[in-house]
Amino acid sequence: MSQESQFLAALRSLAGHPAARGLADDAAVLALGGTNLVITHDMLVEGVHFLPGDPPGDIAWKLLAVNLSDLAAKGARPVGVLMGYSLRGEPAWDAAFVAGLEQALSAFDAPLLGGDTVSIPAQAPRTLALTALGTADGPVPSRSGARPGDQLWVSGTVGDAGAGLRILLGELQGGAALVERYRTPTPQLEAGHRLAPLVGAMMDVSDGLLIDAARLGGASGAAVEIDLGDVPLSDAFLSALGDDPPARLAAATAGDDYELLFAGSPEQEGTILALSQELGLPFTRIGSFAEGDGLTLLDRGVPLPLPERLGWEHGLSPVESAPGAP
Amino acid sequence: MSQESQFLAALRSLAGHPAARGLADDAAVLALGGTNLVITHDMLVEGVHFLPGDPPGDIAWKLLAVNLSDLAAKGARPVGVLMGYSLRGEPAWDAAFVAGLEQALSAFDAPLLGGDTVSIPAQAPRTLALTALGTADGPVPSRSGARPGDQLWVSGTVGDAGAGLRILLGELQGGAALVERYRTPTPQLEAGHRLAPLVGAMMDVSDGLLIDAARLGGASGAAVEIDLGDVPLSDAFLSALGDDPPARLAAATAGDDYELLFAGSPEQEGTILALSQELGLPFTRIGSFAEGDGLTLLDRGVPLPLPERLGWEHGLSPVESAPGAP
Numbered sequence: 001m002s003q004e005s006q007f008l009a010a011l012r013s014l015a016g017h018p019a020a021r022g023l024a025d026d027a028a029v030l031a032l033g034g035t036n037l038v039i040t041h042d043m044l045v046e047g048v049h050f051l052p053g054d055p056p057g058d059i060a061w062k063l064l065a066v067n068l069s070d071l072a073a074k075g076a077r078p079v080g081v082l083m084g085y086s087l088r089g090e091p092a093w094d095a096a097f098v099a100g101l102e103q104a105l106s107a108f109d110a111p112l113l114g115g116d117t118v119s120i121p122a123q124a125p126r127t128l129a130l131t132a133l134g135t136a137d138g139p140v141p142s143r144s145g146a147r148p149g150d151q152l153w154v155s156g157t158v159g160d161a162g163a164g165l166r167i168l169l170g171e172l173q174g175g176a177a178l179v180e181r182y183r184t185p186t187p188q189l190e191a192g193h194r195l196a197p198l199v200g201a202m203m204d205v206s207d208g209l210l211i212d213a214a215r216l217g218g219a220s221g222a223a224v225e226i227d228l229g230d231v232p233l234s235d236a237f238l239s240a241l242g243d244d245p246p247a248r249l250a251a252a253t254a255g256d257d258y259e260l261l262f263a264g265s266p267e268q269e270g271t272i273l274a275l276s277q278e279l280g281l282p283f284t285r286i287g288s289f290a291e292g293d294g295l296t297l298l299d300r301g302v303p304l305p306l307p308e309r310l311g312w313e314h315g316l317s318p319v320e321s322a323p324g325a326p
Numbered sequence: 327m328s329q330e331s332q333f334l335a336a337l338r339s340l341a342g343h344p345a346a347r348g349l350a351d352d353a354a355v356l357a358l359g360g361t362n363l364v365i366t367h368d369m370l371v372e373g374v375h376f377l378p379g380d381p382p383g384d385i386a387w388k389l390l391a392v393n394l395s396d397l398a399a400k401g402a403r404p405v406g407v408l409m410g411y412s413l414r415g416e417p418a419w420d421a422a423f424v425a426g427l428e429q430a431l432s433a434f435d436a437p438l439l440g441g442d443t444v445s446i447p448a449q450a451p452r453t454l455a456l457t458a459l460g461t462a463d464g465p466v467p468s469r470s471g472a473r474p475g476d477q478l479w480v481s482g483t484v485g486d487a488g489a490g491l492r493i494l495l496g497e498l499q500g501g502a503a504l505v506e507r508y509r510t511p512t513p514q515l516e517a518g519h520r521l522a523p524l525v526g527a528m529m530d531v532s533d534g535l536l537i538d539a540a541r542l543g544g545a546s547g548a549a550v551e552i553d554l555g556d557v558p559l560s561d562a563f564l565s566a567l568g569d570d571p572p573a574r575l576a577a578a579t580a581g582d583d584y585e586l587l588f589a590g591s592p593e594q595e596g597t598i599l600a601l602s603q604e605l606g607l608p609f610t611r612i613g614s615f616a617e618g619d620g621l622t623l624l625d626r627g628v629p630l631p632l633p634e635r636l637g638w639e640h641g642l643s644p645v646e647s648a649p650g651a652p
Contacts, residue, residue, distance in 0.1 A: 033359020
């Protein structure tokens with residue numbers, strides 16, 4: 001067990017309140033005054049979750065987006081955010097950050113309600129924290145509700161942000177759309193809200209499709225099978241990386257997608273596809289749940305060995321080591 | 327205007343939602359489902375808000391206490407917390423932190439609901455974030471409700487934590503009780519809850535009695551007068567620093583007290599004193615509000631010039647640069 005896993009296990013032993021959902025969900029869910037208050041808190045650290053050269057305004061957007069993505073996965077609508085900000089004596093950087101924050105708050109209709117600023121040494125990495133609050137009047141999907149026989153779905157396209165990061169690191173050539181997916185992800189708030197009553201389980205894909213799907217199966221006590229050939233890829237991704245199994249595996253393990261991963265019974269398939277049409281957002285069937293446990297990988301029907309790394313696990317991820325858990 | 331003040335001014339322009347209280351209160355207050363949800367977020371940075379050698383368990387306690395103190399100032403009862411934690415590969419330190427966190431969560435009946443862990447470089451300062459949620463069914467005092475003629479009160483004793491910090495820095499000799507006040511402050515949750523319906527305005531004293539009193543007066547649009555001779559000092563403080571005006575001024579500008587500072591009309595004086603008796607917690611009248619603005623200082627009735635520094639302002643404080651504001 002890694003040091004971080006040990007730490008998380010120790011914290012879980014303190015988190016017996018039902019609203020904590022065992023620190024194993026995307027967010028805490030607290031029944032309050034006839035509604036469900038959904039609360040999430042994620043931090044971004046310079047050099048870990050964003051690159052020192054990323055535009056400050058984009059970092060503000062990402063800070064908001066990664067937290068709102070957790071609300072989206074629980075079907076919640078944002079009611080406000082609190083921000084923790086580290087000052088390092090760089091007024092131009094700070095001003096550009098605030099300008100981006102204003103755009104993002106407005107785009108997602110999430111008012112700034114409070115927070116804290118702290119001064120940090122000039123050589124310390126910038127550390128940004130955000131707490132997002134949302135409400136969900138309807139059911140709040142967990143990660144544990146998938147049942148054998150359910151279909152596994154993902155929204156949008158996968159792998160774009162990972163490709164964008166590789167472009168920024170000089171490891172890959174590709175279009176600006178991929179970099180944009182890395183720097184300014186879109187939380188699927190409307191889709192999450194509309195899907196919540198239709199799904200058995202839902203989470204956002206932040207650490208990589210394979211690792212997050214394994215978590216969904218693990219929490220639900222079911223086996224998961226994914227066919228890489230069905231994983232939805234964007235044209236920009238296909239141009240940059242092609243369509244062979246290594247490219248598909250890269251997409252499925254890259255992380256930072258902020259798409260929705262959800263389980264639906266076969267009876268819901270028509271409703272889910274109709275919603276996809278209505279929203280103009282692809283929902284793609286990429287696999288299924290079965291009795292048992294573990295993750296099985298196929299490539300167009302042919303079994304494929306699991307890669308050594310399913311995604312990001314130990315706080316080294318572009319974002320979030322253990323979603324929803326401290 | 328300092329860089330931090332400019333940054334805060336820019337953020338305030340984004341925080342038009344009434345729940346944000348203009349980023350000028352100890353916490354956000356959101357009407358939700360028939361109750362008031364009170365939310366605060368404060369960060370602690372190693373070397374800024376705590377000393378690298380402080381016991382990890384005490385740092386956990388302080389992280390919780392400084393946030394719960396904001397809830398106390400709004401009369402709220404804790405419903406839970408979310409924590410942001412930075413891992414630096416020090417399992418023994420982390421384990422001691424979790425043990426202290428468990429004690430503190432239990433002492434304040436504040437369940438851990440979620441959060442995030444991030445890995446940071448080994449040489450980066452530890453950065454800890456906490457969001458505390460509380461509810462207040464009754465009135466939620468602001469900082470702006472003091473009226474000319476009101477009395478200014480403070481709970482407990484002031485200056486102990488500041489003296490404790492000086493002991494830890496080797497600048498002062500004194501008892502362990504002072505160090506304890508610095509490392510493991512007590513949020514006045516019960517007192518805050520009981521005082522909320524009695525007061526015109528209330529906040530916690532985190533940056534220093536004088537600066538926080540000036541903020542209370544400023545927010546209320548009233549002048550404040552404080553008599554240093556009335557500021558309550560502990561026996562431990564008096565033993566270490568004596569009872570002359572410089573010692574009293576040190577107490578009133580030191581910060582990290584986490585006592586309650588509140589305004590009450592003269593008609594409430596008897597009720598406030600009876601509550602003090604009932605709780606076994608001193609409430610001391612230290613001044614009054616009048617028409618006008620600004621802070622006036624007396625020492626046993628004799629006017630005293632204001633010191634150059636009223637408390638901590640620019641993120642250099644033992645805790646919290648601008649309480650309640652990002």
